[in-house]
Amino acid sequence: MGITVGIVGCGSITRFRHAPEYLTNPHVDEIVFFDRNRHRAESLVKEFGGRIAESFKELIQDPAIDVISDCSSNEVHHIHTTQALMNGKHVLCEKPLAVSTEHAKTILEAQKKSGKKLMVDHNQRFTKVHQKARKIIQSGEYGDVLTFKTTFGHGGPESWSVTKSNATWFFKKERSHSGVAGDLGIHKIDLVHYLINDEIEEVKSFAGALDKVDENNQPIEVCDNVVCVFKTKKGRLGNGSFSWTYYGEEDNSTTIYLQKGIVKIYHDLEDQIIIEQPGGEKAKYELEPIQTNDHQSNTGVIDAFIDWVVHDIDPPVKGEDAYSSLKVVERILEN
Structure with missing residues (x-):
């Protein structure tokens, strides 16, 4: 099964973790990049190959794309991940799942309604x-x-x-x-x-x-x-x-x-x-x-996500786990 991956957000987390790990996964054929700042997407295409989507809508409505990595900034996770799920894509979302548990509930509801897989990048597991x-x-x-x-x-x-x-x-x-x-x-x-x-x-x-x-x-x-x-x-x-x-x-x-x-x-x-x-x-x-920002190595996150999509092997962390952690962060900020 050859998988085409769409990535929204072309910052450091995409460059150093998501893109190189997708590139080395044997099931992945192509990466499609989208960023509001087009030059960032262009830079990653030069580095990793693949192609550019001109808009987020184009990315999630592309029938060739099977999965989406949501590497956008925190405040739009609930928008990008929800819309990707509802357009029939499996989603790997960066942490935190959302900026609030209310927004996170929207994502979890979309996951249940769509029947698609949702994993969150809590890579310490x-x-x-x-x-x-x-x-x-x-x-x-x-x-x-x-x-x-x-x-x-x-x-x-x-x-x-x-x-x-x-x-x-x-x-x-x-x-x-x-x-x-x-x-x-x-x-x-x-x-x-x-x-x-x-x-x-x-x-x-x-x-x-x-x-x-x-x-x-x-x-x-x-x-x-x-x-x-x-x-x-x-x-x-x-x-x-x-x-x-x-x-x-x-x-x-x-x-x-x-x-x-x-x-x-x-x-x-x-x-x-x-x-x-x-x-x-x-x-x-x-x-x-331990992996650090200065010393990158394969996290295993991408491989686990793709194994879940291709072989239905349950990953160590799902959307509900991320929701539980987000509840604690909310309580920290309330104090």
């Missing part, structure tokens, strides 16, 4: 390390989960975004909406749900724009730091720190505290999982390094 950690935690060998802590921070999106400046849409309230909470925090919220098979229900948080400024040298309109305390449906307690102001090495670590040990994930560059037991014993696992 796809690392070998997190999949192994989940198996260890779920095995019960170390008892039940009691508490947890998780962190995701780097120096900010302005060096990653296509503009390479602090005029990036990530800093704009009307486009980003949720700042670092919806950019980095939502990844780790989804990961916690996945690792411990539970859902965060209560949130206490502090959020602020502590250091980032926009192109006018004014404090940005969204949060660049968030610190939270969580309680899950099953009564587990945890905390999260999410930041665009870690001006050094990226921190993407998580710790799960169980009755009979501690599982440390991505604390060590070489041993990505370390299990510490009460008697001092340690078990270490060397699997793969």
Whole structure:
């Protein structure tokens, strides 16, 4: 089965992740690019081949296109993804699924009505390390989960975004909406749900724009730091720190505290999982390094999405999972 892919939005996430991963997938024959700024689509066609759609309508109404990657900015996900689904396309949507749960419900309703597949790019579920950690935690060998802590921070999106400046849409309230909470925090919220098979229900948080400024040298309109305390449906307690102001090495670590040990994930560059037991014993696992903005590798997201479309193999994350994480982000921003 030869698949033609349509991509809406030709920024960095398309250039560094979606386009190259589609290109290396054996089931994909062609990529069709659309961006409001046509020169961005032209640039990606030069780099990856394929062709350009002159409008979003042309993209989603093209009968040759089987699937759509929605790589547009946050505020239009509910428009692009909904319309793509209703035009008979399977959709891989970038996170967050939408800027609000109300908009996300519109997407989920469209998915049910259309009968098409909807996956969301919560890529932390796809690392070998997190999949192994989940198996260890779920095995019960170390008892039940009691508490947890998780962190995701780097120096900010302005060096990653296509503009390479602090005029990036990530800093704009009307486009980003949720700042670092919806950019980095939502990844780790989804990961916690996945690792411990539970859902965060209560949130206490502090959020602020502590250091980032926009192109006018004014404090940005969204949060660049968030610190939270969580309680899950099953009564587990945890905390999260999410930041665009870690001006050094990226921190993407998580710790799960169980009755009979501690599982440390991505604390060590070489041993990505370390299990510490009460008697001092340690078990270490060397699997793969974490992907960062500076060190790209195949995420497995595109391959899982295409496997779902072609072979009906369920992926690790679907629209409903993304909705659960978005609910937590909303609670963070309400505090």
